[in-house]
Amino acid sequence: MTTSNLTETAAATNVRVTDRFLVVELQDGRVISIPLAWYPRLAEGSPRERRNWELLGPGIGIHWPDLDEDISIEGLLQGLPSGESSGSLNAWRASRARPANKRLHPTAARVRERHATYKLKRRRG
Numbered sequence: 001m002t003t004s005n006l007t008e009t010a011a012a013t014n015v016r017v018t019d020r021f022l023v024v025e026l027q028d029g030r031v032i033s034i035p036l037a038w039y040p041r042l043a044e045g046s047p048r049e050r051r052n053w054e055l056l057g058p059g060i061g062i063h064w065p066d067l068d069e070d071i072s073i074e075g076l077l078q079g080l081p082s083g084e085s086s087g088s089l090n091a092w093r094a095s096r097a098r099p100a101n102k103r104l105h106p107t108a109a110r111v112r113e114r115h116a117t118y119k120l121k122r123r124r125g
Contacts, residue, residue: 010073011059017042017050024076027059038081040089041069044096068092 014025022034022042036043042050042064049066056063061072071082 010077012055012062012073013059015053015055015062017045017053022071022076024062024073026073032076034076039069039071040082040084041067041092044093045069 009028010030011027012024013027016023017036020036022036022039024032024034026032045064045067049064052066053062053064055061056070059073061070063070
């Protein structure tokens, strides 16, 4: 008797993320649906972030650049939820709460340094 590994040649062709599920269409015609709660980054992402996905290689995985999330097709077929640690997830959440383009307030030392530089330039000027 010959058995085949169902994950061996599985490749994604299309991805949809609904409010409750991650739905992946495979090259061989199968469609798999996984609870969104299994992937906290996807669950917490905005609809725009969820729509911005790309296939990895020949469809062996899915990448969401805005959410820094990668999911393998093999893992989906094996029924594996996200293996991300709570520490990593919390660090990611903290980074989202602090946008990269948000200006940080200068420290008192930096304010004094700027003021001294300004005064020096005025004297030379």
